[in-house]
Amino acid sequence: MRSERNHRTSEAEPKPLEEPKHETKKLKNLSEYAQTLQLGWNGLLVLKNSCFPTSMHILEGDQGVITGLLKDHTSGSKLTQLKIAQRLRLDQPKLDEVTRRIKQGSPNGYAVLLATQATPSGPGTEGMPTVEPGLQRRLLRNLVSYLKQKQAAGVISLPVGGSKGRDSTGMLYAFPPCDFSQQYLQSALRTLGKLEEEHMVIVIVRDTA
Numbered sequence: 001m002r003s004e005r006n007h008r009t010s011e012a013e014p015k016p017l018e019e020p021k022h023e024t025k026k027l028k029n030l031s032e033y034a035q036t037l038q039l040g041w042n043g044l045l046v047l048k049n050s051c052f053p054t055s056m057h058i059l060e061g062d063q064g065v066i067t068g069l070l071k072d073h074t075s076g077s078k079l080t081q082l083k084i085a086q087r088l089r090l091d092q093p094k095l096d097e098v099t100r101r102i103k104q105g106s107p108n109g110y111a112v113l114l115a116t117q118a119t120p121s122g123p124g125t126e127g128m129p130t131v132e133p134g135l136q137r138r139l140l141r142n143l144v145s146y147l148k149q150k151q152a153a154g155v156i157s158l159p160v161g162g163s164k165g166r167d168s169t170g171m172l173y174a175f176p177p178c179d180f181s182q183q184y185l186q187s188a189l190r191t192l193g194k195l196e197e198e199h200m201v202i203v204i205v206r207d208t209a
Helices: 030-034 063-069 092-105 140-150 179-192
Strands: 039-047 050-061 081-083 086-089 110-117 152-158 170-175 200-206
Touching (some): 030 110, 030 179, 039 063, 050 063, 050 179, 050 200, 063 110, 063 170, 063 200, 086 092, 092 200
Antiparallel strands (some): 039 050, 110 200, 170 200
């Protein structure tokens, strides 16, 4: 009887516990984990003359902050390119200030996103912009390595190009893997066991009046 157990699919027979294949597919990496989250933004992160195709999925916070701040203030359309122009040292006082801004912006004045490499034909890459002349397309891991080496987060003032009139303003912080960013990835860590893939945690905060 025992040898037949694997071949029979009788309804009366309990299924072995180690086979959850039918209910949930085992997620192998952060990119697969990201696909279980809501897509917040996709496009190119730009640093100097390199661009990095990136998908950002929402870990927590408000989608309205993303759509409100990541748009072209002249046309009102979604930004397809975000240029990192400043850096924030990963010093505790600076991180405390980001935490304070998140708390101040809660519940609907901030968003935290998981940024992973956008694959050319993967989900969420519809409308991925073409690379401008003079920009070299590179993998996101190169940007992550650069920020790790500088021990800094990338910073972008929003909206890009400055605000007009009543436009809301804010900041985007792009964190490489560090203690600060890992606090937002506890659920991913529980699911995957380890976070090997290169990634960033993006924090967007709206300025409060």
